[in-house]
Amino acid sequence: MAGNIQIKHGTKMRMAFDVPAGQEPQFSMISTFNKALDESAFLVSVPMVDGKALVADETKKILFRYGEGEEQAIVAGYVDDVVKEGIRRYWKVRRVTENRQFIQRRDVRMKIELPVTYMQDTWALNSEGEIDKEQGETMDISNNGLAVYMNHWFEVGESCIFTLPRLGTASDGQPEHEVVGAICWMRELPKGGPFRFLAGTQLRFSNLDERRQMQEYVAYVKKRYKL
Structure with missing residues (x-):
């Protein structure tokens, strides 16, 4: 964890139970942030569902969404205890590594399985340099952005270089395309599959030309695969 969570007392937080990879969480509950206890735990008000206090289930991972404007963030955790302060009761939430940003996109995320490669410039060199x-x-x-299945665990905030594959022909297609993405969230996947983790990334562009090239690549994917 990178220090105590920076949220103001009284901030409204929308809550959702975590869902399997590929599904969208439903932020249908509301809680209020009370305070950070340390860098790994914080207190929130007990949410009400149908007029009754929700019973804590320490086995369920909960997502707390907060923030205003175009960017919203998420902190995730498990209810560790119910704490009483004065006449009020709070959930003590133990944080886990997840800090997603929700970007108001004009484009739409398209479900498509494309082979990619990824790396960081700081990784060790092989015998050929x-x-x-x-x-x-x-x-x-x-x-x-991209959501990528992988077998390497990254910390939230790290940058990674992804290479998207060549699609189609030289005359009517898209060349191999390299992009830089910042890790917004990481999830561990069920055992038995070819990949151990799923990473959500927000792409970074140094200029308008790089952004345009990515838009052209995505437009080709949409047209080619009729998405």
């Missing part, structure tokens, strides 16, 4: 890229696969793609 090159960096061995790891293999992954997209779950979805948009003009501004």
